[in-house]
Amino acid sequence: MAHVLDVSSARLQFPALKSGFMFADNAGGSQITQSSIDLIVDYLANTNVQLGADYSVSISSTQRVFSAAEHARELFGAEDKDEIIFGPSSTANLENLARGMEGSIEAGDEFIITGEHEANCGSWKKLAERRGAVIKYWHSTPTNPNNPYSLSLKVEDLLPLVSAKTRIVAFTATSNLLGSVVPVQEITKALRAEAAAKGAKKVEVSIDCVAYAPHRRMDVRAWDIDFCVFSFYKVYAPHISAMYVRAPALATSVSSIVHHFLRAEGPWKLQPGGPGYETVYGTTSVIPYLLSLTPAHNLDATFAAIAAHETKLVTALLAYLTAPEQAARGLCVVGVEEPGLSRVPTVSFVVVGERPMRSKDIVRVFDERGGIGIRYGHFYAYTLASLLPPPVDPEEGAVRVSLVHYNTLEEVETIISVFKEIFA
Numbered sequence: 001m002a003h004v005l006d007v008s009s010a011r012l013q014f015p016a017l018k019s020g021f022m023f024a025d026n027a028g029g030s031q032i033t034q035s036s037i038d039l040i041v042d043y044l045a046n047t048n049v050q051l052g053a054d055y056s057v058s059i060s061s062t063q064r065v066f067s068a069a070e071h072a073r074e075l076f077g078a079e080d081k082d083e084i085i086f087g088p089s090s091t092a093n094l095e096n097l098a099r100g101m102e103g104s105i106e107a108g109d110e111f112i113i114t115g116e117h118e119a120n121c122g123s124w125k126k127l128a129e130r131r132g133a134v135i136k137y138w139h140s141t142p143t144n145p146n147n148p149y150s151l152s153l154k155v156e157d158l159l160p161l162v163s164a165k166t167r168i169v170a171f172t173a174t175s176n177l178l179g180s181v182v183p184v185q186e187i188t189k190a191l192r193a194e195a196a197a198k199g200a201k202k203v204e205v206s207i208d209c210v211a212y213a214p215h216r217r218m219d220v221r222a223w224d225i226d227f228c229v230f231s232f233y234k235v236y237a238p239h240i241s242a243m244y245v246r247a248p249a250l251a252t253s254v255s256s257i258v259h260h261f262l263r264a265e266g267p268w269k270l271q272p273g274g275p276g277y278e279t280v281y282g283t284t285s286v287i288p289y290l291l292s293l294t295p296a297h298n299l300d301a302t303f304a305a306i307a308a309h310e311t312k313l314v315t316a317l318l319a320y321l322t323a324p325e326q327a328a329r330g331l332c333v334v335g336v337e338e339p340g341l342s343r344v345p346t347v348s349f350v351v352v353g354e355r356p357m358r359s360k361d362i363v364r365v366f367d368e369r370g371g372i373g374i375r376y377g378h379f380y381a382y383t384l385a386s387l388l389p390p391p392v393d394p395e396e397g398a399v400r401v402s403l404v405h406y407n408t409l410e411e412v413e414t415i416i417s418v419f420k421e422i423f424a
């Protein structure tokens with residue numbers, strides 16, 4: 001039975017939402033639950049000692065920090081908590097992973113990357129430069145011939161890039177600019193078949209789930225991927241990231257030095273200068289929070305309810321943004337224009353044509369009015385933003401409204417009313 005999300009009770013779990021401010025920049029970072037804050041405070045107040053000693057408080061502290069790896073394992077759908085690594089951010093996690101892989105990359109190896117967020121592109125570009133590997137871009141292409149900005153990643157554009165030398169393929173499960181949900185399992189299956197047919201010996205797949213994890217359930221095993229990251233500050237907890245490295249990859253592709261940092265004594269060992277233990281412990285609120293969202297008390301039901309509610313939000317927003325009056329005004333959605341399950345409520349747009357408007361100026365109206373947080377820019381998807389056709393100033397990028405399940409239809413109506421004033 002499908003469960004309907006009780007948005008009002010969900011909202012009560014977030015202290016920041018009581019302020020009345022409308023948080024509509026959630027792809028930049030979500031709000032944090034009271035339960036996560038309580039865990040952090042409790043850790044600092046009661047178990048803030050060095051891990052690994054034999055006295056009772058240290059035992060309790062160690063158990064608390066270790067338990068976070070099991071929670072992250074479940075969120076990833078991974079097999080073993082030893083495949084989980086914590087780090088200060090997804091960008092840092094992927095950078096350290098790429099550094100650890102130097103020994104397993106040869107000159108002439110090919111990496112296929114997208115133009116999406118730099119976290120899962122920049123680390124591979126730098127690794128390619130250090131090792132003499134070749135970068136190939138899998139670019140997003142328009143879906144609607146009448147809107148050159150209606151971009152999405154398509155498997156038919158990926159497969160011709162695959163060759164016997166393909167070594168790494170890195171893409172986002174959801175773009176933080178386009179808002180699309182990419183069918184990771186389908187793509188990876190097609191990619192692996194193509195790579196096998198062309199004689200590639202070892203292909204490792206790296207998926208950025210940072211903009212996906214707040215909206216859909218991850219399943220690294222079903223997806224048949226090797227590396228995956230998401231950031232807890234986008235899923236109602238503090239700023240810290242978890243990375244999945246599939247056991248065989250950890251054993252064969254990552255150098256022992258970095259392996260030592262990655263996994264020496266437990267999940268917190270990943271990064272020198274990495275996250276505080278209280279922050280790691282603060283992430284153990286995420287699963288209980290997600291389970292609290294429906295009476296079914298399971299993650300599949302929660303994510304189905306989240307997807308259903310968010311689809312209502314994005315349908316209302318896109319109905320306004322894609323209406324003929326807006327098209328006549330020169331407004332183009334950046335990303336897929338159709339609402340539905342293959343989209344999350346992260347909606348970007350530009351206003352071009354005879355009466356163009358700067359993204360900055362549109363967002364300024366919201367800022368001056370106060371009470372609503374949205375933003376504009378390239379959102380660190382530099383390559384994608386700089387290739388938008390026809391070009392827009394990449395620093396200026398697109399206007400982005402990004403919602404999550406705690407946003408309401410009333411909030412969407414308010415955002416639309418501000419747009420109406422701007423485009424009048």
Ligand SMILES: Cc1ncc(COP(=O)(O)O)c(C=O)c1O
Binds near residue numbers: 174208240
């Ligand atoms: C799609 C995507 N990937 C990666 C990141 C980077 O995450 P972190 O800030 O944890 O490095 C972000 C952050 O906004 C993102 O939206």
